[in-house]
Amino acid sequence: DLMGMNYADGWSEIWEEIEPIFDNAWKSGQSTMKHDNRLFIKRDGFLEETFFSWAIVPLIGNDGEVVGLYNPCFENTRRTINERRMLTLREMGERVATATTVTGFWPQVQLGLEYNEFDIPFSIIYSVREEYESEVSSLHSGSLLPPSQLAL
Numbered sequence: 001d002l003m004g005m006n007y008a009d010g011w012s013e014i015w016e017e018i019e020p021i022f023d024n025a026w027k028s029g030q031s032t033m034k035h036d037n038r039l040f041i042k043r044d045g046f047l048e049e050t051f052f053s054w055a056i057v058p059l060i061g062n063d064g065e066v067v068g069l070y071n072p073c074f075e076n077t078r079r080t081i082n083e084r085r086m087l088t089l090r091e092m093g094e095r096v097a098t099a100t101t102v103t104g105f106w107p108q109v110q111l112g113l114e115y116n117e118f119d120i121p122f123s124i125i126y127s128v129r130e131e132y133e134s135e136v137s138s139l140h141s142g143s144l145l146p147p148s149q150l151a152l
Helices: 015-028 077-096 102-114
Strands: 032-043 046-060 066-070 073-075 122-127 136-141
Touching: 015 032, 015 046, 015 066, 046 077, 077 102, 102 122
Parallel strands: none
Antiparallel strands: 032 046, 046 066, 046 073, 122 136
16 A cells, blocks of 8 residues: 555654654665664554564665665564563563562562563552451552552
8 A cells, every 4th residue: 555655644653753764865875774663553543563674775876866765664563572472471480480489479470560561561460368358469550659458
């Protein structure tokens, strides 16, 4: 669908971010390459986190001036997000392996979840103990102060 379209129209949701790169290529004739560049592209009516490896390659005419731009682009979203999630699982495994008690286990789980703020922006972790009439819980978010106990 993008073939032959004006860049500003074809990439309207990210144009402000990438326009300086295109301008530089036109003015200086300098190529630019991005690897696994995180871009929010509008798909199905909403912005979606995507990853692309792409380049801007100026096409130089006989007179030495830039006459066009070549923009090869390859989407890497699935691979990049899968790698990020696998690293989260590895981080979680390494952290919880250091816990020597149940009480020490949950803070390590929390730290493991904090490793990936893009896929896990918020978490609630709770543990049930038989010796309490109410359950002891913790609530975690980068923007909230967790209570020390929460009756469920």
